[in-house]
Amino acid sequence: MDEGGAGFAASMPRPEAQRSADGDVVNRLKRPITGHEGGPVAIVMAPTFDEAGEDIGATRFMAGIANRTIVEQTHRDIRAFRIYDGPSEAHRHVLARDIPRGPGGACPRRKEMIEFFFDCSSPFTYLGFHEVQRVAAECEAPVIWRPILVGGIFNTINPSVYAFRANPAPAKQAYMIKDLADWARLYGLTIRMPPTIFPINTVKAMRACIALEPEGKLVPFAEAVFRRYWSEDQDVSSDAVLAGICEEVAVDPDRLLAxxxxxxxxxxxxxxxxxxxxRGGFGTPTIFVDGEDMYFGNDRLGLVRDALSRRRSPSPAKQD
Structure with a gap:
């Protein structure tokens, strides 16, 4: 647990269950959370409501939060608040929302969440980063972006990647290049494989994604990194290229590099x-639906879409 986290967790304000004007259960904090402007917010953990519409998650707070920065991401009627600098634990994401009733006062339907772990060094992740946004929009699911450094994963638990790079099977290598071209054409992207520098050191780019998420610039910045590297064959490990991307997305390059x-x-x-x-991941992109259901690879996004659809439309109960 991060040093200083326990003290903050102990001081977290407890919620008060209230009902809104239309009868929905809303959990309000007795006082604002430090770091969030705008007063008290509703804090709940998904899944929030049981079949009777009663709240079952409002008191499930994370422990060990060391940094109190809270960032709001708006997606239709759901607001996802990300708490930064917390411990390495699953389900750090707090969802805050005003959930509408369905027709006739039906119980509120919970919203599903997508977590997308990614490193811009992967061409298949470029494909996945592009397509997951369309899947999320279709399914009305918020995306929690999770920048990682995939080289650290390869070094510790998946060294077979390096073995394949050192001694690739020619037929498999040729098919991989064709496969990339097919997916890129389908998505309307350009991928040049291999780029001049491969593999690429993306540590600065991925740190930049971390730094830019609070101001809502992670997605355009990451898209520009992917495009410059995989489509335009630029060295995204260099400060000069990163500075150019900053100018493209209206970010002060000196501030970001600092x-x-x-x-x-x-x-x-x-x-x-x-x-x-x-959490069982071994590469990029890795996608989680609702925190536990893991999928790996761009080509599994159809399964992600299906998982979201099944959660939105559960199977009818069996008849006796």
Whole structure:
């Protein structure tokens, strides 16, 4: 557990269960959380409501939060608040929302969540990063972006990647290049494989994604990193290329380069990477639906879509 986390967890305000004007259960904090402007918010953990519409998750708070920065991501009627610099534990994400009743006052339907662990060094992750946004929009599911450093995973639990690079099977290598081209054409992307520098050191780019998430710039920045590396064959490990990307997405390059050198950002990237390993991941992209249902690879996004659809429309109960 991170030093200083226990003290903050102990001081977390407890919720008060209330009902809104239309009868929905809403859990309000007795006082604001430090680091969030705008007053008290509703704090619940998904899944929140049982079949009777009663809250079952409002008191499930995380322990060991060392940093109190809370960031709001809005997706339709759901607001996902990410707590940074917490421990390497699953389910660090707190969901805060005002959930509407269905027709006739039906119980509220919970929203599913996608977690997307990624490193821009992978061409298949470029494909997945692009397509998961479409899947999320279709399924009305918020995406929690989780930048990682996949080299650290390969070094510790998946060294077979390096063995394949050193001694590739020619037929498999040729098919992989064709497969990439097929997927890229399907998605309307350009991927040049292999790029001049491969593999690439993306540690600065991934730290930048961590640093930019609080201001809502992670997605455009990561998209630009993917495009510059995989489509335009630029060296995204260099400060000059990263500075150019900053200008493209309206970010001060000097401020960002200073941020990615901070201990807090470095530590968060390490924690994200270790968390993926702890949760059974072994590469990029890795996708979780509702925190536990894991999928690996761009080509599994059809299964992610199906998993989200099944959760939204559960099978009818069996008749006796």
């Amino acid at each position: 941020a990615i050198a901070s201990d807090a950002v470095k530590a968060q990237l390490r924690r994200n990477t270790q968390e993926l390993v702890d």
